[in-house]
Amino acid sequence: MDTKHTITLNTGSTMPLLGLGTWNAAKNDVGFAVEQALQTFGYPHIDCAHVYENEKEIGKALHAIFTTGKRKREEIFITSKLWNDDHAEEDVIRACRQTLADLQIDYLDLYLMHFGIASPHGLGTEPLDANNVLITAKISLRETWEAMQELVGTGLVKAIGVSNFTAPMLVDLLTYAKIVPAVNQIELHPYNQQTNLVEFCRFHTMVVTAYSPLGSQTEMNSGKPVLLENATVKKIAQAHRKTPAQVLLRWALERQTVVIPKSTTLVHLKENADIFDFALSKKDLLELASLDKRLRYVDPYEWWHIPYFD
Numbered sequence: 677m678d679t680k681h682t683i684t685l686n687t688g689s690t691m692p693l694l695g696l697g698t699w700n701a702a703k704n705d706v707g708f709a710v711e712q713a714l715q716t717f718g719y720p721h722i723d724c725a726h727v728y729e730n731e732k733e734i735g736k737a738l739h740a741i742f743t744t745g746k747r748k749r750e751e752i753f754i755t756s757k758l759w760n761d762d763h764a765e766e767d768v769i770r771a772c773r774q775t776l777a778d779l780q781i782d783y784l785d786l787y788l789m790h791f792g793i794a795s796p797h798g799l800g801t802e803p804l805d806a807n808n809v810l811i812t813a814k815i816s817l818r819e820t821w822e823a824m825q826e827l828v829g830t831g832l833v834k835a836i837g838v839s840n841f842t843a844p845m846l847v848d849l850l851t852y853a854k855i856v857p858a859v860n861q862i863e864l865h866p867y868n869q870q871t872n873l874v875e876f877c878r879f880h881t882m883v884v885t886a887y888s889p890l891g892s893q894t895e896m897n898s899g900k901p902v903l904l905e906n907a908t909v910k911k912i913a914q915a916h917r918k919t920p921a922q923v924l925l926r927w928a929l930e931r932q933t934v935v936i937p938k939s940t941t942l943v944h945l946k947e948n949a950d951i952f953d954f955a956l957s958k959k960d961l962l963e964l965a966s967l968d969k970r971l972r973y974v975d976p977y978e979w980w981h982i983p984y985f986d
């Protein structure tokens with residue numbers, strides 16, 4: 677893969693447009709997927725998170741790759757995310773150090789606040805009350821962001837950003853932020869295009885990363901339309917002699933968003949990296965634009981019963 681496919685962050689550093697997603701990558705499979713992605717298919721970027729519970733396995737793979745010299749640490753852009761139960765000022769640096777230890781690296785290229793909501797430390801990752809509603813903590817986003825800003829000075833992280841932030845959350849954060857988030861990572865695909873939010877982020881110098889670009893496909897999404905089976909996507913794929921997945925990933929690139937498909941399947945890993953040799957036409961883009969239905973595959977209301985995005 678050509679490393680020139682990057683976007684410049686507001687820090688001045690560059691971020692590769694394609695990364696490997698790791699949510700729901702099973703502990704047994706994720707190491708192999710990371711090795712194949714980085715060594716065989718040339719992925720320059722990996723998207724991790726403490727809450728995915730596989731950073732130790734990813735760390736073993738990274739250690740093997742870096743110590744054998746097959747890839748150098750500085751060639752790979754590594755992102756991780758701070759979970760909701762580590763939002764307190766005193767928890768942020770400890771959580772970051774834990775992720776670094778698990779990943780067996782000494783700095784992150786990007787550290788994101790995973791969600792703009794805090795839950796108490798010590799009650800598990802998603803503590804629910806008797807009504808099945810997420811238990812929240814009295815910790816402001818400001819406290820968390822200011823602690824994340826401190827991380828930059830320590831050298832543990834090169835850049836900081838947010839994830840799942842809406843425009844009002846960003847407007848508030850920008851009133852006190854000394855560091856403007858480098859990235860907002862949000863759910864983006866033709867069924868949930870959020871064009872206004874993408875433009876808003878860009879206007880405020882933030883790069884946007886598209887998560888669940890293939891429509892996720894976890895068990896919790898049974899019953900929702902399957903994006904990869906959409907007739908328009910399939911038709912465009914056929915016309916370009918590409919697969920539906922490649923069309924969806926190319927769509928993200930055409931919008932100048934970073935894209936992070938998850939895969940632990942060899943043929944998919946290869947296919948998902950092969951998206952730089954074709955372009956979607958204006959007509960393709962118009963047809964894909966017409967598919968928007970504000971459908972979220974990742975809707976925290978379904979698990980936390982807090983209307984986060986409503």
Ligand SMILES: NC(=O)c1ccc[n+]([C@@H]2O[C@H](COP(=O)([O-])OP(=O)(O)OC[C@H]3O[C@@H](n4cnc5c(N)ncnc54)[C@H](OP(=O)(O)O)[C@@H]3O)[C@@H](O)[C@H]2O)c1
Pocket residue numbers: 696697698699700723724790839840861862886887888889890891892893894904919921922936937938939940941943944945947948974
């Ligand atoms: N910030 C957040 O809150 C947040 C939320 C969700 C996701 N994310 C990040 O974004 C990444 C991607 O999102 P996601 O995991 O929800 O879903 P996704 O990347 O949209 O879809 C992953 C699913 O598609 C399959 N797949 C991958 N390549 C394929 C191909 N070429 N053809 C057919 N199927 C293919 C995968 O199966 P195989 O493994 O078998 O290929 C898996 O079932 C995550 O892994 C995570 O890093 C972040």
